[in-house]
Amino acid sequence: xxxxxIIFLNLLLATTLAYATEQTSLGDExxxxxxxxxxxxxxxxxxxxxxxxxxxxxxxxxxxxxxRTKKHSLKNxxxxxxxxxxxxxxxxxxxxxxxxxxxxxxxxxxSIDCFACHRNTPSKGANNAQ
Amino acid sequence: MHxxxxxxxxxxxxxITSLSVAxxxxxxxxxxxxxxxxxxxxxxxxxxxxxxNKLTETDIDSMVDACQKEQGWGGEKYSIGNQKPTWIRKxxxxxxxxxxxSNLPLMCQHCEHPxxxxxxxxxxxxxxxDGIVLVDKHLCIxxxxxxxxxxxxxxxxxxxxxxxxxxxxxxxKGTVESCTLCVHKVDxxxxxxxVVRVNSEAVIFGDLYDPNSKINQTLKKIQSTQIRxxxxxxxxxxxxxx
Numbered sequence: 249x250x251x252x253x254i255i256f257l258n259l260l261l262a263t264t265l266a267y268a269t270e271q272t273s274l275g276d277e278x279x280x281x282x283x284x285x286x287x288x289x290x291x292x293x294x295x296x297x298x299x300x301x302x303x304x305x306x307x308x309x310x311x312x313x314x315x316r317t318k319k320h321s322l323k324n325x326x327x328x329x330x331x332x333x334x335x336x337x338x339x340x341x342x343x344x345x346x347x348x349x350x351x352x353x354x355x356x357x358x359s360i361d362c363f364a365c366h367r368n369t370p371s372k373g374a375n376n377a378q
Numbered sequence: 379m380h381x382x383x384x385x386x387x388x389x390x391x392x393x394i395t396s397l398s399v400a401x402x403x404x405x406x407x408x409x410x411x412x413x414x415x416x417x418x419x420x421x422x423x424x425x426x427x428x429x430x431n432k433l434t435e436t437d438i439d440s441m442v443d444a445c446q447k448e449q450g451w452g453g454e455k456y457s458i459g460n461q462k463p464t465w466i467r468k469x470x471x472x473x474x475x476x477x478x479x480s481n482l483p484l485m486c487q488h489c490e491h492p493x494x495x496x497x498x499x500x501x502x503x504x505x506x507x508d509g510i511v512l513v514d515k516h517l518c519i520x521x522x523x524x525x526x527x528x529x530x531x532x533x534x535x536x537x538x539x540x541x542x543x544x545x546x547x548x549x550x551k552g553t554v555e556s557c558t559l560c561v562h563k564v565d566x567x568x569x570x571x572x573v574v575r576v577n578s579e580a581v582i583f584g585d586l587y588d589p590n591s592k593i594n595q596t597l598k599k600i601q602s603t604q605i606r607x608x609x610x611x612x613x614x615x616x617x618x619x620x
Binding site for chain 2: 307308309311312313314315316317323364365366367370371
């Protein structure tokens with residue numbers, strides 16, 4: 249059982265390092281919240297470690313039981329964490345290389361298929377932020 | 379405390395939160411909230427009544443159009459022939475004796491005993507507690523048994539990579555899809571897109587169980603039928619005028 253703490257520590261280290269190098273990709277909406285001095289996720293280390301579980305839990309709650317709250321909804325992650333290209337005024341795909349849902353994953357060799365189906369940019373007129 | 383959260387603590391905290399949510403919210407009805415907070419229950423059964431006499435062919439075409447616009451299907455570039463997704467379509471039926479032709483919109487009939495759910499090897503094909511039959515695409519492996527099992531030919535398979543999906547309706551290559559009764563709208567207290575598009579007398583949507591609902595009252599009054607009633611699937615979509 250001793251390998252679990254080690255794996256966890258490694259992941260923590262990897263994600264922290266990834267964070268340190270790529271603060272700029274946080275996303276327009278999220279950066280605005282940060283700039284205003286507020287926090288969205290109660291604890292950053294929690295969301296960093298636990299977001300896969302949160303997402304999968306929410307996924308089942310929504311698609312099988314019809315629970316449609318904003319908390320941990322994937323739409324909402326995309327809404328806050330997408331960056332706009334200042335020149336063209338178009339959103340970058342949130343899972344594009346160098347963008348928020350990709351920087352850490354590249355570092356730790358995680359690949360996710362969520363955006364084969366889910367929209368990877370906020371849709372026009374979207375305002376889902378909690 | 380947050381920094382040391384392990385899997386077991388996570389399960390503990392989440393079950394406590396969901397318990398307290400359940401107790402707080404149990405006395406509050408859905409209509410007071412725009413967004414659904416509690417799991418759906420079998421106290422409701424969603425259904426639809428289609429009066430084919432009140433629907434013209436153009437009405438049915440516009441129902442199909444409303445569905446495409448809402449859910450974002452129909453723009454597939456590389457799919458040909460019967461590869462094209464069809465969530466709802468116009469069907470012509472002819473009475474052999476009299477030659478009477480009726481047109482009807484056909485989509486997933488949201489059966490109480492859905493054959494597509496029986497055959498699914500991964501539990502992806504599912505019937506929600508409130509009677510809506512769905513594909514949980516997260517579990518779908520694309521085997522298409524459900525498409526073979528469905529007597530209404532109501533399901534389609536996505537044959538190509540897609541982009542620019544609707545935010546509320548993720549769709550992707552390799553999975554099966556079908557009419558969801560616009561579950562994303564129904565959960566927020568709205569009506570399905572095709573129902574909104576046509577005359578409110580021609581297509582009625584509502585809770586079959588609720589004696590105060592228009593659909594329940596109308597079904598008590600008029601003659602209606604289920605398509606392939608002989609299969610005893612007890613469909614949620616009913617028709618009158620055929």
